[in-house]
Amino acid sequence: GKSTLSNQLLGRKVFPVSKKVHTTRCKAQGVITFEDTQLVTAGGKQFNHGLQDNLKLRFWTIQVRYISLSFLAVLVLVDVSDHWTRNCLSQEVLKCLSEFPHVPSVLVLNKVDLLKKKYILLELVTELTEGIVNGKNSSAKTHGIVTETQGPKPHECRDLKNRKGWPRFQEIFMLAALTGEEVDTLKRYLLMQAKPGPWEFHSGVLTSQSPQEICDNIIREKILEYLPLEVPYGVTQVTELWEEGPSGELLIVQNLVVPRKSHMMMLIGKRGTVISKIAQEAGQDLMNAFLCDVRLKLKVEVKS
Structure with missing residues (x-):
């Protein structure tokens, strides 16, 4: 909590x-x-x-x-x-x-x-x-x-x-x-209870995390929710693309690397339902966090 x-x-x-x-x-x-x-x-x-x-x-x-x-x-x-x-x-x-x-x-x-x-x-x-x-x-x-x-x-x-x-x-x-x-x-x-002193952060800052860290954590949260048992803890996140789009939206492509093919199948889900839910929910949370449009694409592969 x-x-x-x-x-x-x-x-x-x-x-x-x-x-x-x-x-x-x-x-x-x-x-x-x-x-x-x-x-x-x-x-x-x-x-x-x-x-x-x-x-x-x-x-x-x-x-x-x-x-x-x-x-x-x-x-x-x-x-x-x-x-x-x-x-x-x-x-x-x-x-x-x-x-x-x-x-x-x-x-x-x-x-x-x-x-x-x-x-x-x-x-x-x-x-x-x-x-x-x-x-x-x-x-x-x-x-x-x-x-x-x-x-x-x-x-x-x-x-x-x-x-x-x-x-x-x-x-x-x-x-x-x-x-x-x-x-x-x-x-x-x-x-x-606050005491007088200089501010540590600008008034517009909400966290010491970088935007990339916020993104990783939000995606990881969804992986934890949708994958069973110990499977989520073996997923490695690699960001391949992070840039501003032509209309000011944030474009993010992240690769999710898993140790086994069975884990990949669970993460993708039948007809891609699981990975789609993760991308959709994480994308919405990112828009709420960054207060801008976000286009999030997730890819899954087995560690070579």
Whole structure:
């Protein structure tokens, strides 16, 4: 859900989104500019742990080597619809938070729209925060944010192996990144936390990715969606043509190289249906991202 949330915060789809793992390979930055304020989101990291039925534990945090005093906040994203993983933070996330307590941390509960029993959210808040938010005892939820009543100050870090939550989150947000519910609330909060300083990017920039990287990622997203199991991870993308057409449209030709003929047949599909869907959907996403007409042609071949 981290790429979906990033796209919602940016207001345009520039990061690939897929149900399969490792969709976003790059550590690209997102750029949010509103009036005289600019925020830059760092490349996120996904921590995975094999659980029952090979379920994955997924949380979003900035990679440790990128954390510094200059960071505005660390967002920890929890999928509340996954009852196998939602009740505790991973050891990697807890270690990251404990090693950099000077960086403000924010807990984001995602996919709240999928929960039929909303009282579960309050239970999760208690578990994931150890009952403490911004140095106070957490209580009721208002407009997607958990409010607080005065309570004890956060206690010192205990042995992380016995810990499930983190008592030093400054705020909690409950949202649905896919539908955009309460995302603006989080965005306004982050903008309010901004500190004076020079902008890193021009106001028209949305991401540190190059246009070619955006293109590769969007096409790869569709490949992940339409090909089964491990097949998408063996596809190599080679751009053969990238130029402006006579009417100002963007002309793109990309060759998709696969290791086996059987993979090529799956990628092409019966009568070319699969590759046509990928090209059509990727082309539309590219037009939405670049705000111009895009003519995308995809070719498939077996690695020689």
